[in-house]
Amino acid sequence: MGITARGVGLLVAAVVLLGAGFRFAYPEMVLLGAAAAAAVGYAVVVAARRPRxxxxxxxxxxxxxxxxxxxxxxxxxxxxxxxxxxxxxxxxxxxxxxxxxxxxxxxxxxxxxxxxxxxxxxxxxxxGPLRVVRRDPLGLVALARPYxxxxxxxxxPRTHPMSAVPTGAGRSLDGRVDAVPHGSITFDSLREYVVGDELRRVHWRTSARVGELMVRENVDTSLPRIVVLLDNRAAAHPDRVDGVAESFESACEAAASVVTAAHRSDLPVVLLLVVPDDDAGTAEPHGPLDRLAAVRLGAVDDLQPAVNRLRRDRPGDTLVLLTGPGGRADLGAVGALRGAYPSVVVGVLGASEPAPPDAAGLVVVSADGGAGFAAEWDRVRRW
The missing domain is CATH 2.60.40.10 (Immunoglobulins)
Known part of the structure; x- marks a missing residue:
C-alpha cells in the first residue's frame, strides 16, 4: 500500500490542524483536522478492499x-x-x-x-501477471496487487530448409540407409551353418525340418544418431550490436535448422550445449526448439570439458558443432573427436573470413547467417 503525494499533504495538514487547534483552543481547526484525518482513514479502508x-x-x-x-x-x-x-x-x-x-x-x-x-x-x-492498482475516490491512497x-x-529461432543430413556410420532397415551390418539382436533371415557360427544362433526347428543346420541372421536396426553441440560461450561470440551477439543468433538458427531437418528425415537427434542451461529460466522447455529459445551465452571460456563429455558419453555417431568467430581457435580440440565420431561437421557463424575446409581434418561450413549456413550445408558433398 502506498500513499500518494495528495494523501501525504492531507495527512500533514490533519496533524498540523489538530495540533494547532488543541494548542490554541480553536474548535474550527480541530474540526478541519479531524475531517482530514477521517478522509485519509476512509481512503485506506477503500483501497485495502480486495476486488474479486x-x-x-x-x-x-x-x-x-x-x-x-x-x-x-x-x-x-x-x-x-x-x-x-x-x-x-x-x-x-x-x-x-x-x-x-x-x-x-x-x-x-x-x-x-x-x-x-x-x-x-x-x-x-x-x-503477466496483471497488476491492478486500486485507488480511493479522492486519490489519497493506492494499493497494487498481482492477479x-x-x-x-x-x-x-528461424529455421531454414536443408535437404541433406549426415547419417554417420549408423545403418537402418527402416531409415535412409539400407546397408546394415550383421550381428545385432534383430532377426533378419535364415542361412546355412558355416564353421565358426555360434551354436546358440542355430534355429533347431527349421534345421529339423530341412535336414541341415540353419542359423539365424541378425541385423543392426539402430538409426544414425545426430548430436548437435551449440557453442554458447561468450568468448566464442565476441562481437555485440546493442548487446546482442548476432553470430550467436545465427548459430541458434543453424542448430534449429539441423534439428528440424533431422526430424523430417526421421533421424534421432540430440541437442547439447557447451555451457549447461540449468539457469535458463523458470519456464520448462518441452523440446530442442524450446531450449534454443531459452539458451543464453555463458561465461565459460574453455571448450575442453564439453569435448571430454562427448568423448566419454558418445551420445551419437555424427557430431555437428556450431560456434562463432571466437571458436575457430578450438577446432583442434574438436578434431580430436574424429576417433569417437565417424562424421564431425563444424559450422562457424559470423566469421569475417571462411575457415579452411579441411581445418583439423574436419568438414567446416562457414557462413554469415542462418540462411547462408543452410545454403553452404547443402553444397557439402562429403560428410
Whole structure:
C-alpha cells in the first residue's frame, strides 16, 4: 500500500490542524483536522478492499518462430457481488506494460483485451501477471496487487530448409540407409551353418525340418544418431550490436535448422550445449526448439570439458558443432573427436573470413547467417 503525494499533504495538514487547534483552543481547526484525518482513514479502508477478479490469459500461439505474429487474449471477470471502480490495470508483456481498461466492471461481467507479443528477438517472453492498482475516490491512497499466473511465449529461432543430413556410420532397415551390418539382436533371415557360427544362433526347428543346420541372421536396426553441440560461450561470440551477439543468433538458427531437418528425415537427434542451461529460466522447455529459445551465452571460456563429455558419453555417431568467430581457435580440440565420431561437421557463424575446409581434418561450413549456413550445408558433398 502506498500513499500518494495528495494523501501525504492531507495527512500533514490533519496533524498540523489538530495540533494547532488543541494548542490554541480553536474548535474550527480541530474540526478541519479531524475531517482530514477521517478522509485519509476512509481512503485506506477503500483501497485495502480486495476486488474479486478472475484473470484468464491465452497465448495464440504460445510457440512461434522469430518474426512470426503472436498475440495474447486477456479476460478479466468480476467474480464479486459488488461493482469494482477506481481500478487501474496493466499487464506485463516482457519489458513493456499494456494498459487494461477496468474503470467500472459490474458483477459477473468481464472485459477482454487482445494485444500482440513482440517476437523480433529470440527468447522466452514472460506475459503477466496483471497488476491492478486500486485507488480511493479522492486519490489519497493506492494499493497494487498481482492477479493471474505468468504465461511464457516461446520465440524460437528461424529455421531454414536443408535437404541433406549426415547419417554417420549408423545403418537402418527402416531409415535412409539400407546397408546394415550383421550381428545385432534383430532377426533378419535364415542361412546355412558355416564353421565358426555360434551354436546358440542355430534355429533347431527349421534345421529339423530341412535336414541341415540353419542359423539365424541378425541385423543392426539402430538409426544414425545426430548430436548437435551449440557453442554458447561468450568468448566464442565476441562481437555485440546493442548487446546482442548476432553470430550467436545465427548459430541458434543453424542448430534449429539441423534439428528440424533431422526430424523430417526421421533421424534421432540430440541437442547439447557447451555451457549447461540449468539457469535458463523458470519456464520448462518441452523440446530442442524450446531450449534454443531459452539458451543464453555463458561465461565459460574453455571448450575442453564439453569435448571430454562427448568423448566419454558418445551420445551419437555424427557430431555437428556450431560456434562463432571466437571458436575457430578450438577446432583442434574438436578434431580430436574424429576417433569417437565417424562424421564431425563444424559450422562457424559470423566469421569475417571462411575457415579452411579441411581445418583439423574436419568438414567446416562457414557462413554469415542462418540462411547462408543452410545454403553452404547443402553444397557439402562429403560428410
Amino acid at each position: 477478479l478472475e484473470v484468464t490469459r491465452v497465448a495464440d500461439p504460445d510457440r512461434v518462430a522469430r518474426g512470426e505474429p503472436a498475440s495474447i487474449t486477456l479476460t478479466v471477470r468480476n467474480g464479486g457481488r459488488w461493482p469494482v471502480a477506481s481500478l487501474v490495470a496493466e499487464d506485463r508483456c516482457g519489458d513493456r506494460a499494456v494498459p487494461v481498461p477496468l474503470l467500472r466492471l459490474r458483477p459477473g461481467r468481464d472485459t477482454t483485451v487482445r494485444y500482440d507479443v513482440p517476437t523480433i528477438r529470440r527468447g522466452v517472453v514472460p506475459v 493471474g499466473a505468468t504465461v511464457p511465449v516461446w520465440v524460437h
